[in-house]
Amino acid sequence: MRFFKVFFAALLAFIVFTGLCIFFLIILIGKAVTSEKVTLSPNGVLVLETSQPYQEQKLVNPLANFLPDEEGEVPGLYQTVRLIDYAAYDDNIKGIYLKTDNNANGFASNEEIRNALIRFKKGGKFIYAYGEVMTQQAYYLASVADKVYLNPKGGLDFTGFSMQLTFLKGALDKLEIEPEIFYAGRFKSATEPLRETKMTDANRQQTTQFLGELYGNFLTGISNARHIDTATLHGYANENLIQESADALKYKLVDGLKYDDEVVAELKSKTGIKAEDKLNLVSLGKYNSGTDISNGTNANKIALIYASGDIISGESDRKNTIASDNYIAEIRKAREDKNVKAILLRVNSGGGSALASEQIWRELALAKKIKPVVVSMGDYAASGGYYIACMADSIFAQPNTLTGSIGVFGMMFNLKGFFNNKLGVTFDGVKTAEYADLGGINRPLNPAEKRFVQNGIDSTYAAFKSRVVAGRKLDPAVVDSIAQGHVWSGTEAKKIGLVDRIGGIDDALDCAARLAKLSTYRLAEYPEVKENLSRLMKNLGDNVSTRIVKKELGINYDLFQQLKEVQSMHGQIQAKLPFIYKF
Known part of the structure; x- marks a missing residue:
């Protein structure tokens, strides 16, 4: 009899404990899902980080408030473009601060954001870019800025594009695994890593062609922004002239070598904020929460x-x-x-x-x-x-x-x-x-x-x-x-x-x-x-x-x-x- 009393008491305690856990979990998630309306203050500087991957649709993670290193809502690519366009005419936003270290986005995605930044500049507002170690794709975005600053002890990658495929045929041969491959299309190279040990001539031809076109677009964009002809830019890469921060300044790829605090001080001066006051930096996520970019309730x-x-x-x-x-x-x-x-x-x-x-x-x-x-x-x-x-x-x-x-x-x-x-x-x-x-x-x-x-x-x-x-x-x-x-x-x-x-x-x-x-x-x-x-x-x-x-x-x-x-x-x-x- 005592056994059953203990058993049912333990069972009841377990049920109550489980119920309470679920209850509190629902409360936590409900709290995380409920987004508070953010009020934007004047003299704001919108911050964009090129290391942030902008996927096609927004990412929502209601558990971010309770887990370290987790992102909350991250605007999607087109949402980001619309926010930049909106900011161009928002009196609360005076300019954009681009943090350009890494770049997690593809070529066309970068083009969307870069074109939005160019439109933003045409509205008469400033863009400042700063990076400690800039990748080429990060610099492609940074190049549109009014001022591009690089950390004095940092660096800028400007070595050109390369592409590498991994071929598995040799490993499969050693394992006695035989892939039986069928394809249609002379350039259809998706199966090459399994049936070849290097690129076929057809694949090398097409890859050389489109890689050259992507690189040409990259150089042209930088040329237009920095007023350096594409042949000169290609020479910088071909001769590996940009090895240190000082080289980037010498060849006019950046406008100065500064630390982050020096860039922030210049932004304060640019926005009329006193040196002892805090700069009003507005993250993209915060700006998204405080801005309505929807287009109404039109029936169409x-x-x-x-x-x-x-x-x-x-x-x-x-x-x-x-x-x-x-x-x-x-x-x-x-x-x-x-x-x-x-x-x-x-x-x-x-x-x-x-x-x-x-x-x-x-x-x-x-x-x-x-x-x-x-x-x-x-x-x-x-x-x-x-x-x-x-x-x-x-x-x-x-x-x-x-x-x-x-x-x-x-x-x-x-x-x-x-x-x-x-x-x-x-x-x-x-x-x-x-x-x-x-x-x-x-x-x-x-x-x-x-x-x-x-x-x-x-x-x-x-x-x-x-x-x-x-x-x-x-x-x-x-x-x-x-x-x-x-x-x-x-x-x-x-x-x-x-x-x-x-x-x-x-x-x-x-x-x-x-x-x-x-x-x-x-x-x-x-x-x-x-x-x-x-x-x-x-x-x-x-x-x-x-x-x-x-x-x-x-x-x-x-x-x-x-x-x-x-x-x-x-x-x-x-x-x-x-x-x-x-x-």
């Missing part, structure tokens, strides 16, 4: 649909993933909403599943029959990313967007040698039809099976090209010549007809409004950013596990990610870039 809407990340089939609640079922639902919602007069699809994707891309293309094609569809391309809109974009009424890209890559591939892995000879594992079984075990990892494909797989690749490639022919209204022979898996810069893509205009999200939005004959409208953004408890817990767990793996693997983390990605591609037809380039 333009749907801005963000499509960022890998394209996959089915559903997913992971960020930076374009899951076909999710996006079909979002596009359909915009298509069936009579108040949505046009759709702007923002694509920032290197592609993924060819089937998922086709499914999303289909839903967008249905929407186009009813209302205008315009595409704005981000850092990447290539392979599957271009597949879903090609049907649009008008396509906008930045000059340094990477796009095209019209081609497909598939791969399977024969692990028989690895299991037999390395692990001592053997396989045996029965089947009811000749090809019932096609795609198994325990044996190589026979010639007939290889033909089946290649036929599927060729059929998917033909379908991809047909979508481009219809969407871009180009001759099939022309599409075939510019397809072949070739990666193009935005500038070149416009020349060959894959893109209509060079411009950013604002330009694409103006186009969508014109096509819909709208003089006024409000923006409706999809997918909705939701942070419920289960997703918060899941994302927190994902973040913790990712950090642990990164810490353990260090510089080998990218290779680990590449191997995981290869594993996930087994047996699926892919329309995908040869991994995401890092410069």
